[in-house]
Amino acid sequence: MKRILLILLILLSTISCDQKINLDDLQSKYNQIVNQNNLVSYNGQLSVEEANLTNQYHEKIQLKGISSHGIQWFKDYVNYDILKQLRDEWNINVFRIAMYTDEGGYITDKTIKNKVIEIVNVAIDLDLYVIIDWHILHDNNPNNHIIEAKQFFQEMSELYYDKPNVIYEICNEPNGNVTWEQDIKPYAETIISEIRQNDDDAIIIVGTSNYSQDVDLVINNKINDQNTMYALHFYAGTHKEELMNKAKKAIDNDIPIFVSEWGTSDASGTGGFYQESSEKWLTFLNENNISWINWSLCDKDESSAILKANTKTQGIYDDNFLSPSGLFIKEQLQY
Numbered sequence: 001m002k003r004i005l006l007i008l009l010i011l012l013s014t015i016s017c018d019q020k021i022n023l024d025d026l027q028s029k030y031n032q033i034v035n036q037n038n039l040v041s042y043n044g045q046l047s048v049e050e051a052n053l054t055n056q057y058h059e060k061i062q063l064k065g066i067s068s069h070g071i072q073w074f075k076d077y078v079n080y081d082i083l084k085q086l087r088d089e090w091n092i093n094v095f096r097i098a099m100y101t102d103e104g105g106y107i108t109d110k111t112i113k114n115k116v117i118e119i120v121n122v123a124i125d126l127d128l129y130v131i132i133d134w135h136i137l138h139d140n141n142p143n144n145h146i147i148e149a150k151q152f153f154q155e156m157s158e159l160y161y162d163k164p165n166v167i168y169e170i171c172n173e174p175n176g177n178v179t180w181e182q183d184i185k186p187y188a189e190t191i192i193s194e195i196r197q198n199d200d201d202a203i204i205i206v207g208t209s210n211y212s213q214d215v216d217l218v219i220n221n222k223i224n225d226q227n228t229m230y231a232l233h234f235y236a237g238t239h240k241e242e243l244m245n246k247a248k249k250a251i252d253n254d255i256p257i258f259v260s261e262w263g264t265s266d267a268s269g270t271g272g273f274y275q276e277s278s279e280k281w282l283t284f285l286n287e288n289n290i291s292w293i294n295w296s297l298c299d300k301d302e303s304s305a306i307l308k309a310n311t312k313t314q315g316i317y318d319d320n321f322l323s324p325s326g327l328f329i330k331e332q333l334q335y
Helices: 002-013 023-034 071-077 080-090 112-125 142-160 180-196 241-252 275-287 324-334
Strands: 047-049 052-054 064-068 094-100 129-135 166-169 204-206 228-235 257-263 292-297
Touching: 064 071, 064 080, 064 129, 064 324, 071 094, 071 112, 080 112, 080 324, 094 112, 094 292, 112 129, 112 142, 129 142, 142 166, 142 180, 180 204, 228 241, 241 257, 241 275, 275 324
Parallel strands: 064 094, 064 292, 094 129, 129 166, 166 204, 204 228, 228 257, 257 292
Antiparallel strands: 047 052
């Protein structure tokens, strides 16, 4: 009863004294308030407005979640029960599927695509947003596998063109002798064109040079696509003020940033848990409404893993099996 009265007060407060009460409008606003949550059922199709990620009501939204590790190694760590637990008890609203292209990934084993589809379908059933990540790393230049990328994203966008849950990350971390102007942007324009043949409005995340750190180089050289965002990746033990300043410069120039991967460790994934630096970064991201995905859901013996080494997935259900990073990230997601 108290909840109903509160909702009525909120509704009445939106109506000016000289405004006639329209019952249909009240019903619409009532449904919007009652059904409000941080999941897809409320937020619907996302879009980019003035460098901000927004929901179907043009409200700013911040996605927060966790990334798998490479699913060629840790595919058994992602299933319906685990994602449901992460949604219900950790409060994630997005999950990222790291599908490596190299290192025994998609390029040499196309069957990995079946696990991607399985996870996407589970995420849709659970009302979560889900990122399909074309995880280039040691293959450096996304153009090395552009033919395979075109085929893959053509197929994925054909499958999920009508699902607002699905976000496409088309090149994880370009690196080495790779530039935005000559390599990444032309690649991205090609892959975005493939996706847009099937899906007009899905959010697409494009990696930037130097392991997705050079977001400032996009200034005055953006891709001509309204719903494209640009990846910023950092590891709290390695990347600090200098990278944060580059991100701020990009934000000040209306570059829409999505932190599709970050870790509490150093850039190697090991080297300790850097809580103070992690907290500074999260304050910066929250103040600027930047969505973030933490690396990673695995029990690998490295400090960026959310699970203690060699404990399987017990930590998803029992905090005693979470790493220091896992305990910290769970607390941040629940905040």
